[in-house]
Amino acid sequence: MSLPVLECRQIYKSFGGVTVLNNVDFILEKGEIHALVGQNGAGKSTLMKIINGVYTQDSGTILIEGKEQIYKSAQEARRAGISMVFQDFSLVPTLSVSQNIFLARELSGGHLGLDDRRMEEITQKLLDSIGIDISIHPRDYVENLSVGSKQLVEIAKALSTDSKILIFDEPTVGLDPTQIVEIRGLIRRLAENSTVLFSTHILSEVEALCDRAIILINGQVRADARLSELAATSDAILVLDRQTSGVQEALGRLDHVRDVSAFVTSDGYPAFRTLGSSSTWPTAARPLHRRRPTTPSTSRRSSPPCRGP
Ligand code: ADP
Ligand code: MG
Numbered sequence: 001m002s003l004p005v006l007e008c009r010q011i012y013k014s015f016g017g018v019t020v021l022n023n024v025d026f027i028l029e030k031g032e033i034h035a036l037v038g039q040n041g042a043g044k045s046t047l048m049k050i051i052n053g054v055y056t057q058d059s060g061t062i063l064i065e066g067k068e069q070i071y072k073s074a075q076e077a078r079r080a081g082i083s084m085v086f087q088d089f090s091l092v093p094t095l096s097v098s099q100n101i102f103l104a105r106e107l108s109g110g111h112l113g114l115d116d117r118r119m120e121e122i123t124q125k126l127l128d129s130i131g132i133d134i135s136i137h138p139r140d141y142v143e144n145l146s147v148g149s150k151q152l153v154e155i156a157k158a159l160s161t162d163s164k165i166l167i168f169d170e171p172t173v174g175l176d177p178t179q180i181v182e183i184r185g186l187i188r189r190l191a192e193n194s195t196v197l198f199s200t201h202i203l204s205e206v207e208a209l210c211d212r213a214i215i216l217i218n219g220q221v222r223a224d225a226r227l228s229e230l231a232a233t234s235d236a237i238l239v240l241d242r243q244t245s246g247v248q249e250a251l252g253r254l255d256h257v258r259d260v261s262a263f264v265t266s267d268g269y270p271a272f273r274t275l276g277s278s279s280t281w282p283t284a285a286r287p288l289h290r291r292r293p294t295t296p297s298t299s300r301r302s303s304p305p306c307r308g309p
Contacts, residue, residue, distance in 0.1 A: 005030045005164065013050060013055065033212075034195075034196065037200060053076050081164040082167065083165075083166055084168075090154065096140060097123055097138050097139070098139065130152060167196075168187065168199070169198075187209060206227070237272070237273050239269050258276045260273070
């Protein structure tokens with residue numbers, strides 16, 4: 001079997017004493033599309049920035065094609081063939097679209113000394129290659145662009161150098177429904193030549209796009225499986241973000257659920273393991289959701305409703 005393109009081993013990261021990534025292990029396999037799934041605050045951006053050299057992990061190892069790597073900046077990672085589309089844009093607002101793209105290329109060691117016209121031509125080609133009908137001119141200043149257009153320039157910037165690993169942090173946020181479909185098409189096309197990791201908190205995006213899903217809850221990998229394996233399981237785990245009475249009984253009454261057992265997760269959340277068809281989950285989530293108190297949780301963390309297998 002060939003080596004994974006990227007391997008994260010026992011990654012830990014904390015900010016100000018708060019653990020954000022807790023023993024994260026996973027691999028990216030060549031040419032596949034991987035989704036990093038988790039709610040806001042789960043640690044997705046932090047993990048991606050560690051892979052991309054923006055942050056350094058407190059401990060743990062990142063291997064690229066079997067060799068341990070520590071990148072000290074996003075430019076260093078780009079030179080090694082890892083590009084990232086940042087969620088909190090990496091563009092300089094007071095520069096034009098083409099200046100932003102060429103700043104990235106120059107910092108990564110390519111194409112120095114081109115005149116403005118040539119840079120604009122190359123930028124236009126790059127924007128065209130995204131295959132999305134957008135009216136962005138290479139000379140537009142980034143600060144004047146809409147959120148969706150900035151997102152597309154951010155993508156063009158990531159694609160301006162050849163990459164073996166492409167990381168997209170929530171790539172469809174701020175785009176309209178047509179653009180979302182087009183970006184998914186683009187990601188599929190890019191996966192023909194690169195390995196892709198994208199993050200999302202939208203489950204339909206996972207089904208639409210990925211080969212493999214890595215589910216991150218409160219900084220821990222709680223599931224890591226091919227989509228076909230997840231679809232085949234009939235069991236599920238429900239993790240609540242607070243103690244709620246009557247849940248076990250409500251789950252037990254659902255059609256197809258054969259058995260429900262309660263347990264507490266390692267980080268102290270009430271949880272239930274069910275055996276039976278996971279097709280009942282959308283039905284189950286609605287009445288459970290209505291039981292939640294209206295006051296917001298004081299916890300920093302909140303857990304998604306279920307995982308499998
Ligand atoms: P996600 O991308 O899944 O929404 P993040 O990785 O952005 O999650 O954030 C995970 C947690 O780490 C959050 O609680 C966030 O406030 C915290 N965090 C992220 N970056 C920093 C930082 N630079 N300094 C302090 N805390 C941070
Ligand atoms: Mg994020």
